[in-house]
Amino acid sequence: MLGEIETGTYKQLPKCTFKQFTDIWLRDYKGKYLKLKRSTTSLFKDIIERLLIPAFSDVQISDIGTWHLQAYVTSRATKVSANTVRNELTVIKLIFKYAFKWGYIKGNPTEGVDRPEIPKPEIEVLSPDELEKLVQKAEKPYRTAFLTAFLTGMRAGELWGLKWSDIDWNSKFIHVRRALWKGQFQPPKSKHAIRKIDISDSLIQKLKQWKLTCPISEHALVFPSPEGRLSIHENVVKRHFNPALRRAGLRQVSFHSLRHSNASMRIRAGQNIKYIQTQLGHASISVTMDIYGHLFEDAKFNRQQVELLEQSFRSVRNPLENPLKSEKRKAANG
Structure with missing residues (x-):
């Protein structure tokens, strides 16, 4: 500070506690700097109010150093997953980025904070045979939904937010325009997620065929609840997806594994990596490779794209048919 005074560059920082600044930041960052999705806003507020304010509330934001933040990150890493800590650190970095930008601090203390490493989770996929069993054991209102998730690789929110007007029957694609999250429509995950599958x-x-019996809904949804209301993903998983897995005698996998299974089948079918990236809605090829790169090493097939991809699925014979009829036909054929 003495050197700054001598050179005439010293500037008094505004007095502002961490809590006071986060109040300003939440208001102005959301309203002026980014069009945040409702889910992102909710996550930011929850992290700030439940975790960061109790940790740094009355401390002057200009007094918070790298070691304070590293201590917070290290402590949290002993209690929650690395991915959760990274989400919290993302919010912290944004807060201090704008504190520096707006002149509340002289340097950004987050630049020296180390993030916890995230172990790569094992990708769970269903085989074509397993998909067939899942669809046949699912309740009728959800058979086409589970099959569509598998054959398109759509994220859950994109699937439940799909409207009939998003399907181009002539050009044969689904236009992903929105997602449904906790009963609210919102933009897809990123600009790259807005795509044609x-x-x-x-x-x-x-x-x-499904459209003929689909419940009528206010928003003309392709996959509303059986009562015609918005589908709540957590309810679908708990009440319909997981029970269908159990009835089919399959191991417990996440709903997101349907998306992983689609990616796996695309790779095995020899689809171009750039094409896979755009169909899945990833921001870049590197994202696709980070998640599925190991599958490319095992891929030994080189077939055409969408139509031949489906031919590799036994389930495409007619996974929505009555399984009892299927068994009777097998018996009749000897």
């Missing part, structure tokens, strides 16, 4: 004649026919 190519679909096959087989899936088109199944969707047309």
Whole structure:
């Protein structure tokens, strides 16, 4: 500070506690600097109010140093997952980025904070045979939904937010325009998630069949609840997806594994990595490779794209048919 006074560059920082600044930041960052999704805003507020304010509340934001933040991160890493800590650190970095930008601090203390390493989770996928069992054991209102998730690789929120107007029957694609999250429509995960997913004649026919019996909903949703209301993902998983897995005698996997399974099948079918990236809605090829790179090493197939991809699924024969009828037909054929 003495050197700054001598050179005439000293500037008094505004007095502002961490809590006072976060109040300002939440208001102005959301309103002026980014069009945040509702889910992101809720997450930010929860992290700030439940965790960061209790930790740094009355401390002057200009007095918070790298070691304070590193101590917070290290402590949290002993209590919650590395991914959760990284989410919290993302919010911390944004707060101090704007504190520096707006002249509340002289340097950014987050630049020296180390993030906890995230171990790569094992990718769980369902085989075509397993998908067939899942769909056959699912309740009728959800059979086409589970099949569509598998054959398109759509994220859960994108699937439940899909409207009939998003399907181009002639050009054979699904236009992902929105996601449904906790009863609220919002933009997809990123600009790259707004995309057109190519679909096959087989899936088109199944969707047309489903449309004939689909519950009428206010928003013309492709997959509303059986009562015609918005589908709540957590309820679908708990009440319909997990029970279908158990009835099918399958291991417990997440709903997101349907997306992983789609990526796996695309790779095994020899689809181009750039095409896979755009179909899945990843921000870059590197994201696709980070998640699924190991699968490319095992891929030994080189087939055409959407139509031939589906031919590798036994389930596409007619996974929505009555399984009892299927068994009777097998018996009749000897």
